[in-house]
Amino acid sequence: MPLLEIRSLSKHFFRLRAVNEVSFGVEPGELLGLIGPNGSGKTTVFNCMTGILPVTGGRVYFKGEDITDSNPDGLYHRGIARTFQLIQLFPQMTVLDNMLMAGQERKGTMLGRLLSLDETEETERALKLLEYLDLSEVKDGLAANLSYGEQKILDFGMALMSDPEVILLDEPMAGVNPTVIKRLIGYIRDLNKQGNTFVVIEHNMQVVMSLCQRIVVLSQGEKIAEGTPDEIQNNPLVMEAYFGS
Amino acid sequence: MTDAFQLFIAGISIGSIYAMAAIGFVLLWQTSNTINFAQGEFVTLPAFVMVLFWTVLKLPFVVALLCTVIVAALLLGVVVKEGMVDRLIHLGVLPLVIATLGLSMLIRYSLQQFWTPLALPFPPIFSRTAIKVGGVIFSIEEMGNVAFVAAVTGALQLFISRTKMGWGMQAVAQNRHLARTLGINVSALVLLTFVLNAALTAGAAVLIAPVYLVKYDIGLGLGLKAFYAAIIGGFNQIRGALLGGLLVGVVETYAGAYISNQYRDAAVLIILIAVLLFKSEGIWGVKEEWA
Amino acid sequence: MTRRRILALLVGIAVLLLLPFGLEQYKLYLASLTLVYLMLAIGLNLTLGYAGQISLATAAMMSFGAYAVALLVPVRVPFEVALLVGALFAFLWGLALGFPALKVKHHYLAMVTLGFNLIIYLVIRNWESLTGGSFGINAIRRPAWGPLHFTSDRAYYFYILGWTVLVVASAYWILHSRWGRAFRAIRENEMRAEVVGVNLRNYKLMCFAIGSLYAGIGGALFAPLLTYIDPSAFTLDRSFQFLIMVVLGGLGRFEGPFIGAAVVTLLPEALRASEGLYLIIYSLSVILMMAFMPKGLVTFWDWMVERVSGGRPGKAKAISVEKSAAASKSK
Numbered sequence: 001m002p003l004l005e006i007r008s009l010s011k012h013f014f015r016l017r018a019v020n021e022v023s024f025g026v027e028p029g030e031l032l033g034l035i036g037p038n039g040s041g042k043t044t045v046f047n048c049m050t051g052i053l054p055v056t057g058g059r060v061y062f063k064g065e066d067i068t069d070s071n072p073d074g075l076y077h078r079g080i081a082r083t084f085q086l087i088q089l090f091p092q093m094t095v096l097d098n099m100l101m102a103g104q105e106r107k108g109t110m111l112g113r114l115l116s117l118d119e120t121e122e123t124e125r126a127l128k129l130l131e132y133l134d135l136s137e138v139k140d141g142l143a144a145n146l147s148y149g150e151q152k153i154l155d156f157g158m159a160l161m162s163d164p165e166v167i168l169l170d171e172p173m174a175g176v177n178p179t180v181i182k183r184l185i186g187y188i189r190d191l192n193k194q195g196n197t198f199v200v201i202e203h204n205m206q207v208v209m210s211l212c213q214r215i216v217v218l219s220q221g222e223k224i225a226e227g228t229p230d231e232i233q234n235n236p237l238v239m240e241a242y243f244g245s
Numbered sequence: 246m247t248d249a250f251q252l253f254i255a256g257i258s259i260g261s262i263y264a265m266a267a268i269g270f271v272l273l274w275q276t277s278n279t280i281n282f283a284q285g286e287f288v289t290l291p292a293f294v295m296v297l298f299w300t301v302l303k304l305p306f307v308v309a310l311l312c313t314v315i316v317a318a319l320l321l322g323v324v325v326k327e328g329m330v331d332r333l334i335h336l337g338v339l340p341l342v343i344a345t346l347g348l349s350m351l352i353r354y355s356l357q358q359f360w361t362p363l364a365l366p367f368p369p370i371f372s373r374t375a376i377k378v379g380g381v382i383f384s385i386e387e388m389g390n391v392a393f394v395a396a397v398t399g400a401l402q403l404f405i406s407r408t409k410m411g412w413g414m415q416a417v418a419q420n421r422h423l424a425r426t427l428g429i430n431v432s433a434l435v436l437l438t439f440v441l442n443a444a445l446t447a448g449a450a451v452l453i454a455p456v457y458l459v460k461y462d463i464g465l466g467l468g469l470k471a472f473y474a475a476i477i478g479g480f481n482q483i484r485g486a487l488l489g490g491l492l493v494g495v496v497e498t499y500a501g502a503y504i505s506n507q508y509r510d511a512a513v514l515i516i517l518i519a520v521l522l523f524k525s526e527g528i529w530g531v532k533e534e535w536a
Numbered sequence: 537m538t539r540r541r542i543l544a545l546l547v548g549i550a551v552l553l554l555l556p557f558g559l560e561q562y563k564l565y566l567a568s569l570t571l572v573y574l575m576l577a578i579g580l581n582l583t584l585g586y587a588g589q590i591s592l593a594t595a596a597m598m599s600f601g602a603y604a605v606a607l608l609v610p611v612r613v614p615f616e617v618a619l620l621v622g623a624l625f626a627f628l629w630g631l632a633l634g635f636p637a638l639k640v641k642h643h644y645l646a647m648v649t650l651g652f653n654l655i656i657y658l659v660i661r662n663w664e665s666l667t668g669g670s671f672g673i674n675a676i677r678r679p680a681w682g683p684l685h686f687t688s689d690r691a692y693y694f695y696i697l698g699w700t701v702l703v704v705a706s707a708y709w710i711l712h713s714r715w716g717r718a719f720r721a722i723r724e725n726e727m728r729a730e731v732v733g734v735n736l737r738n739y740k741l742m743c744f745a746i747g748s749l750y751a752g753i754g755g756a757l758f759a760p761l762l763t764y765i766d767p768s769a770f771t772l773d774r775s776f777q778f779l780i781m782v783v784l785g786g787l788g789r790f791e792g793p794f795i796g797a798a799v800v801t802l803l804p805e806a807l808r809a810s811e812g813l814y815l816i817i818y819s820l821s822v823i824l825m826m827a828f829m830p831k832g833l834v835t836f837w838d839w840m841v842e843r844v845s846g847g848r849p850g851k852a853k854a855i856s857v858e859k860s861a862a863a864s865k866s867k
Binding site for chain 1: 717720725727733735738
Binding site: 280282329332333336339340341342343344346347348349350351354355358469472476507508510511514515517518521522525 | 584651772780784822826
């Protein structure tokens with residue numbers, strides 16, 4: 001059974017059909033790529049899946065349960081994490097605080113979070129992750145002061161803090177230099193090997209083809225192809241969508 | 246039954262004045278994210294200025310009105326926009342809100358201290374003679390108010406929907422950044438909005454002064470009513486502010502007549518809370534979606 | 537907390553303890569009033585500065601505490617119980633208002649609280665049999681613990697100080713707990729906060745309700761300070777006054793309410809000499825302060841602290857190490 005699945009998902013903005021009856025699923029442990037030319041609706045699909053935008057039609061399922069139009073915080077507790085195309089951090093908080101924030105709502109009750117000041121366990125986790133991501137040195141700096149690449153990695157790290165079952169990455173490589181790209185590919189591969197499920201939106205074809213086991217292609221709001229990297233590369237519809245006929 | 250209808254007319258009459266202030270308020274909010282807590286004082290000040298030009302200097306009515314509108318446009322439009330709003334607008338809603346609170350106090354207490362704490366009489370613009378139409382009695386003043394406001398609102402609506410500047414204002418209201426990148430001079434349009442607001446409040450001042458008299462603190466109640474009208478009617482449409490103002494005027498008049506004077510405000514407040522709970526964008530407003 | 541901060545804190549407390557012995561009656565009253573306003577400002581700062589919720593209902597919440605004390609103490613209810621009743625009533629109303637109001641967007645909450653404040657004012661003014669209407673309630677008694685009476689101005693100052701310490705300490709706790717982090721996250725990037733599991737409604741609701749609780753406590757201590765209350769103390773203007781206090785002091789900063797309460801309470805007094813002009817100078821000052829120090833007077837405070845300690849406490853360590861090296865060189 002797919003871990004995360006959308007069926008006939010549609011999102012209309014008045015007369016603009018940003019997403020039109022798109023269906024696909026990601027199996028546990030899979031690394032799925034979501035690609036398509038600009039404006040094909042990829043981020044909108046993510047936003048619908050993660051409760052940021054209300055859907056116009058269709059359903060979203062997680063482990064078989066209908067989670068359509070849930071609040072984002074509910075999805076977090078179910079184990080769905082995501083990053084954003086335009087980096088979304090807490091700029092005036094320190095890097096460490098950003099990480100702690102991303103992990104603190106995971107366990108316990110709200111009242112417990114007020115009454116207990118002890119955060120040693122969470123802090124250790126955060127520090128370990130920061131070390132893994134090579135961000136230990138800047139842990140006490142403000143998130144706003146990081147370089148773009150470092151911010152992207154922090155965004156990624158925050159998605160990991162909640163120990164999620166599935167991680168949705170929206171253009172994690174956009175605008176970063178090749179060194180950072182390599183680092184990110186390394187992290188994603190590592191984590192996928194350990195059993196984490198990923199859905200990745202990317203424009204960088206090399207990254208997608210080498211990283212993903214399966215790819216879904218969108219064009220103008222519709223799904224036009226689905227298959228292994230080889231199948232996609234040789235699919236004439238995909239060529240047409242990207243380069244015209 | 247005719248009683249109720251007469252009250253209705255009276256309500257529409259005063260409501261249309263509230264509507265003018267409410268429309269200006271909404272325009273400011275839409276184009277420049279300014280919650281103008283001094284909107285009431287934007288009516289009080291031109292009222293005093295009109296007293297100066299018309300009663301004290303005894304200029305002919307139209308000349309006095311023109312001078313008042315110009316003074317209002319300069320002080321409450323240009324000076325406020327360039328001197329205060331421009332400085333604070335990029336810092337978010339709150340510093341500007343506090344500044345307008347300060348401005349409201351400044352205008353109010355300056356008028357009290359430097360002019361007079363007493364209420365000044367203001368001769369009515371339209372005659373107060375009553376006419377009887379089919380058993381219903383209403384005054385020329387009431388008709389005059391409604392006609393004036395209808396004309397002004399109609400002109401404003403035409404301006405916004407038919408002229409290039411009007412389209413520019415709509416563009417800025419919907420998406421500032423985009424408007425700027427399309428080459429629209431956002432700053433100039435915001436200035437225009439402030440000037441328009443000043444003209445609207447000056448107009449409201451001239452209409453309401455005969456009813457409320459001219460006193461330094463009339464702005465408090467008026468500002469609140471403009472607020473209510475905008476929220477109840479619909480914060481993001483001129484039509485909403487207009488209908489909201491009329492509704493406030495009518496409800497207030499009926500409540501004052503059928504319940505008691507003390508509960509006039511309460512009736513409006515209850516509608517306000519109901520609107521906020523059940524249709525937060527206002528009765529005639531349009532829902533804005535999360536980006 | 538650093539050694540320097542603890543020292544500063546002790547000095548501050550010492551000053552507050554010694555204050556009543558050096559001040560004559562009116563100035564002591566001002567000091568007590570500032571402490572009461574501080575509690576209200578801390579509450580509003582929580583709601584407004586940390587959770588970004590505009591509340592104009594501060595005066596109404598304050599009135600709950602004030603009238604609770606004024607009405608219950610004469611019928612043999614212990615003062616502290618009456619205070620807690622009033623504060624709890626405010627807390628519950630905070631929950632009741634916040635619950636639906638948080639469905640609506642940012643600025644609309646201001647309208648709900650504005651409407652609420654006005655309705656409460658009307659109710660207080662018209663329910664004469666309960667509240668005495670416009671005539672208010674007189675001869676409000678100050679607390680007493682058996683033989684220990686807090687009736688004198690000086691004694692009551694210490695009583696207020698005790699509650700202030702409680703409020704400040706609890707606010708400090710809240711803001712340094714995980715709730716505080718969640719509040720800051722909400723303020724900085726609400727959407728991202730939700731995506732990392734922050735239940736926006738619950739946290740905002742708590743902010744609003746706790747802010748109202750503090751306002752209730754402040755109101756309960758306010759009534760015996762004046763020994764007389766009437767509806768005119770709880771108008772919309774009063775809510776605006778606290779709004780100004782919090783923004784002027786410095787939104788979302790712990791020091792903000794201290795500065796704001798002190799300035800807003802004491803500035804009109806300092807200007808009193810100018811007679812009729814003082815309100816004008818006051819309002820002009822508000823506008824100018826917003827124009828030149830929009831983040832609040834805490835900016836000035838930060839600058840002073842930086843000068844004194846040669847480095848910015850709490851910011852990136854690298855920067856402060858450099859600055860204190862430079863500062864010690866220039867000395």
